[in-house]
Amino acid sequence: MTPESFAAAVAGRLIVSCQADEGHPLRDTGAIVRMAHAAAGGGAAAIRCGGVGGVPDVAAVAAAVDLPVVGLTKDGTGGVFITPTVAAARAVAEAGAQVVAADATSRPRPDGRPLAASIDAVHAAGALFMADVATLEEGVAASEAGADMVATTLAGYTLPGPPPAAPDLDLVRALRRALPGALIVAEGRYHSPASASAAIEAGATCVVVGTAITDPRWIASRFAAAVEVAANGPAAHDSSGSGHTTQSR
Numbered sequence: 001m002t003p004e005s006f007a008a009a010v011a012g013r014l015i016v017s018c019q020a021d022e023g024h025p026l027r028d029t030g031a032i033v034r035m036a037h038a039a040a041g042g043g044a045a046a047i048r049c050g051g052v053g054g055v056p057d058v059a060a061v062a063a064a065v066d067l068p069v070v071g072l073t074k075d076g077t078g079g080v081f082i083t084p085t086v087a088a089a090r091a092v093a094e095a096g097a098q099v100v101a102a103d104a105t106s107r108p109r110p111d112g113r114p115l116a117a118s119i120d121a122v123h124a125a126g127a128l129f130m131a132d133v134a135t136l137e138e139g140v141a142a143s144e145a146g147a148d149m150v151a152t153t154l155a156g157y158t159l160p161g162p163p164p165a166a167p168d169l170d171l172v173r174a175l176r177r178a179l180p181g182a183l184i185v186a187e188g189r190y191h192s193p194a195s196a197s198a199a200i201e202a203g204a205t206c207v208v209v210g211t212a213i214t215d216p217r218w219i220a221s222r223f224a225a226a227v228e229v230a231a232n233g234p235a236a237h238d239s240s241g242s243g244h245t246t247q248s249r
Contacts, residue, residue, distance in 0.1 A: 001068060001098045003148045006046075006128055007183045009068055010206040013045035014196065015185070017210025017249040018061065022052050025217065029053055029060050035214050036061045046070055048101065048208055048249075050083075055095045062096030070130055070208075071097025075110070082132055082153075085111040089118040093125035101151065104131030104142040105158055116145045130185065134158040136174045143179055150175055151185035151208065157247060163188075167195055169202045176203030189248045210249025218248075 016039035020026040026035070036047045048070040050058045058071035071092040072083045083089050083102035092100045100122045104115050115131075122129045123146070131142030132153035139150040155171045156163030167189045175184050186199035187208035196207045211218050 016044040017048040019051035059095040070099040072101040093127035101130040149183035153187040172202040
């Protein structure tokens with residue numbers, strides 16, 4: 001797959017992130033494959049998967065669905081943990097992912113190697129590289145290092161304190177201005193169809209949605225909170241979506 005063919009497949013469309021963290025009721029490779037099938041049936045243009053399920057999840061989804069797969073691994077929960085090393089990036093590509101997603105922030109990488117080394121390893125394995133960034137500067141640097149696409153996945157997650165509730169549409173706009181011909185992926189806290197539409201209007205090539213589609217526990221918590229507030233008043237429930245503490249996809 002070339003950058004041009006991937007862009008043609010996903011432009012103006014939805015990518016669904018099918019992941020579940022350790023301890024989640026859906027943390028099972030079979031469940032992830034079924035999620036991917038459901039997302040494909042709903043109109044997804046591609047599937048993003050892997051996470052803590054790592055290479056086995058990527059390989060299983062790549063074998064099961066007839067859609068491009070954006071694969072990743074997760075190692076830990078702090079610092080650079082999304083496909084954090086050259087070896088991890090190579091393993092994801094070899095598992096069948098057409099695109100490898102990895103942390104492309106300016107933070108130090110666990111193997112001490114530059115981002116370009118991971119990009120080169122992915123290209124050598126015949127896959128494309130998706131740079132997950134938090135800032136405009138990181139997105140520009142990743143593009144200059146050879147990344148095939150830039151995603152806003154980590155916007156709001158590399159600063160002290162909790163991330164904001166809303167997606168970072170300003171970063172989408174800034175990346176589009178700085179990289180007018182690039183494939184820009186909007187990801188991170190897109191929790192409604194309206195926000196996903198807004199990302200396209202802001203200049204994103206496509207949008208990744210995970211939690212709001214593939215996490216029934218998170219979805220149920222939002223409905224439960226709304227119902228309890230309506231029944232008993234705002235003080236009856238913390239409607240912030242308690243119970244969901246991991247990065248919102």
